[in-house]
Amino acid sequence: MAGYISEDSRKVTTHRLVEMKQRGEKISMLTAYDYTMAQIVDGAGMDVILVGDSASNVMAGNVTTLPITLDQMIYHAKSVVRGVRRAMVVVDMPFGSYQGNELEGLASAIRIMKESHADALKMEGGEEIIGTVKRIISAGIPVMGHLGLMPQSINKYGTYTVRAKDDAEAQKLVRDAHLLEEAGCFGLVLEKIPAQLAGCVARELTIPVIGIGAGGDVDGQVLVVQDMLGMNNGFRPRFLRRYADLHTVMTDAISRYISDVKTSDFPNEKEQY
Ligand code: KIV
Numbered sequence: 001m002a003g004y005i006s007e008d009s010r011k012v013t014t015h016r017l018v019e020m021k022q023r024g025e026k027i028s029m030l031t032a033y034d035y036t037m038a039q040i041v042d043g044a045g046m047d048v049i050l051v052g053d054s055a056s057n058v059m060a061g062n063v064t065t066l067p068i069t070l071d072q073m074i075y076h077a078k079s080v081v082r083g084v085r086r087a088m089v090v091v092d093m094p095f096g097s098y099q100g101n102e103l104e105g106l107a108s109a110i111r112i113m114k115e116s117h118a119d120a121l122k123m124e125g126g127e128e129i130i131g132t133v134k135r136i137i138s139a140g141i142p143v144m145g146h147l148g149l150m151p152q153s154i155n156k157y158g159t160y161t162v163r164a165k166d167d168a169e170a171q172k173l174v175r176d177a178h179l180l181e182e183a184g185c186f187g188l189v190l191e192k193i194p195a196q197l198a199g200c201v202a203r204e205l206t207i208p209v210i211g212i213g214a215g216g217d218v219d220g221q222v223l224v225v226q227d228m229l230g231m232n233n234g235f236r237p238r239f240l241r242r243y244a245d246l247h248t249v250m251t252d253a254i255s256r257y258i259s260d261v262k263t264s265d266f267p268n269e270k271e272q273y
Helices: 014-022 035-043 070-083 102-116 127-138 151-157 167-183 195-204 246-262
Strands: 027-031 048-051 088-092 120-124 143-148 187-191 209-212 220-223
Touching: 014 027, 035 048, 035 070, 048 070, 048 220, 070 088, 070 102, 088 102, 102 120, 102 127, 120 127, 120 151, 127 143, 127 167, 143 167, 167 187, 167 195, 187 195, 195 209
Parallel strands: 027 048, 027 220, 048 088, 088 120, 120 143, 143 187, 187 209, 209 220
Antiparallel strands: none
């Protein structure tokens, strides 16, 4: 079987991610939202599993990430944590759970950590949320930043196109990246920005920078698991590499099952008691 399995079976920590950046080892990160998928992703040797608020899209069928609640994120996070042994589990703080004020953000963060037993949190935003980021980190909770395309702000942007193409937005992004590092974030996700800008940020920061649609000149990559497995036929952005066509594989298997039930081929004598 082709693939890369780390010989290091120890649990991945924030410290080990920084070491990986220092020695130039790329960091692999993928989403998961349930126990069965988490077991598969972790067993394959993933470094970081993200319980993304993209669960709102791919698990619940919402158009945006905005509707998912804190309780629903905790449910997904608990399911994932039960399936993981080695990977670091990072959970997205959902829209509305931290933008209000620092204490509300801290209370939401503590709930996720206490109830899910995850390892860390991810939050979208820079300067606007820096007080809350510091407050959460001061409570001993590791935080990963998220800049560039921030899906929780889709109603402000109005589109999912590439961010930070103009100088003003690029400069703000670089400033925000430094602010997040200074605040104590252990890592940063950069979503859908020019590859050259992402590469500059990754070189300037000492913390690992993980890209999605941000080119290869960063410290690691993250994708949504359903997208890279080809389960969502309609979603084919330029940055996505599809490693399987599970939509076809699953549709074929399910069709054969339907046919076997209809023709009474299933179950046969060996498949009964
Ligand atoms: O929610 C998510 O899946 C994410 C990734 C796209 C980085 O935030």
